[in-house]
Amino acid sequence: MLFIAALLFSTSTFIGTWTGRSECTGVRKACNDESVVYHIVKKSEDTVSVSASKLVDGREVLMGEFNFHIAGDTMTGDYDSGSVKSRWSFTRKDDAMTGTAVLLPGGEVIRNVSLRKTPDPCDAGIPESVDGPIVIRGTILEATSNEHRPLVGADEIRRLWVPMRVDEIVKGSFLIAQGAVFRMAVHSIALSFGGDPVGEQFDVAMKKVGSGYAILGFTPSAASRMQVRGKLMKVTPGAAPGALVASEKPDTTLHLETASGNVAIALELPKTSSAKVGEEVCLFLIRRSGGQRTPWRILRIVM
DSSP: OHHHHHHHHHHHHHOEEEEEEEEEOSSOSSOOOEEEEEEEEEEETTEEEEEEEEEETTEEEEEEEEEEEEETTEEEEEEEOSSOEEEEEEEEETTEEEEEEEETTTOOEEEEEEEEEOOOGGGSOOOSOOOSSEEEEEEEOOSSSOTTSOEEEEOSOOSOEEEEEEEEEEESOOSSOTTOEEEEEOSHHHHHHOSOOTTBEEEEEEEEETTEEEEEEEEEOTTTEEEEEEEEEEEEESOOTTOEEOSSSOOEEEEEEETTEEEEEEEOOOTTOOOOTTSEEEEEEEEBOSTTSOSEEEEEEEO
16 A cells, blocks of 8 residues: 555656756767657556657647656656657656656667756645534625624634625534524635635634634635636637636636637736736636626636
C-alpha cells in the first residue's frame, strides 16, 4: 500500500504544463534547437501521456504525442518518428526537469532538454470542502425582514450578517432545523466571495462555543459551483450570442478552448486583468437563483 501511495504521488508531480529548451548535440545534422512546450496528463497509475510542441512565432506546433512510464522522479518513453527511433529520459526535481534523447539502438545522445513547470492558474482556486464538528449546507436569502431570526453563527467581526436557510445538515447536530432560517454573522464571506451572495448555496463548518456557534470555514457547495479552464482563443467586446453570461453588465466575452469543447463566457472584465490570447485561463463561478439577475456569478478569474 505504501508503494502504491508513493507511485501515485510521483505521477501527480509530473502532470501539468512544462516549458523550456530542447537543444541538439550535433550527432544528427537534421536537428534544430527549439523552444518547447510539454503538456502532461495522467493516463494510468504509472503512465503519463505527453503532448510535445515547439514554439513557432509564439504559437505551439505539435510535434508528437507519446507515453512515458513513471518511476519515482524519473519518466522514460520511446518515440518512433518512422525514420528515427529514440528513447527520452527525464529526471524531475521540484518544478524543474532535465532530460536526454538517445538514438536506438546505438544510444548516442541527440538532444538535451531542460524544462520548468508552468504555474497552474487553477491552483488559486476555491476550497472544495470544509470540515468541522458541524457542517451545514444553506442558501443565502434576501436580507429583508429577518431581524427576528436567531444569530447562531458568527466570526470575530459581527457587523455583517446574512439570513441563511438550512438546506441540509451534512454533519453533526445543529440547533436550527432543515428548512428554517437563521442569521449568520460572517464578515469574511464578502472578502472571499464578493458582497452579493444572495441566492447562492454554501457549505459552512461550525463548532459549538458556549451557547452559540463559531464559523470555521465556508465554501460554495459542490452542486452550485463550476470551474472553467481553457486556453484563451480570442476576446470580443460585449456579450457574444450563445455565451454563458456571468455578469450583470458584461462588457467582454472570453472565448476559451477547453478539454470538453469551446466555451464563451460574457463578463465584466476587471480593469486590472490582462487577457492574452494563447494563455491558460481559469474561472470559478457559482450558480445563484431568484430575481432577474444572471444565474451565474464569477467568484474568481485567474489569467
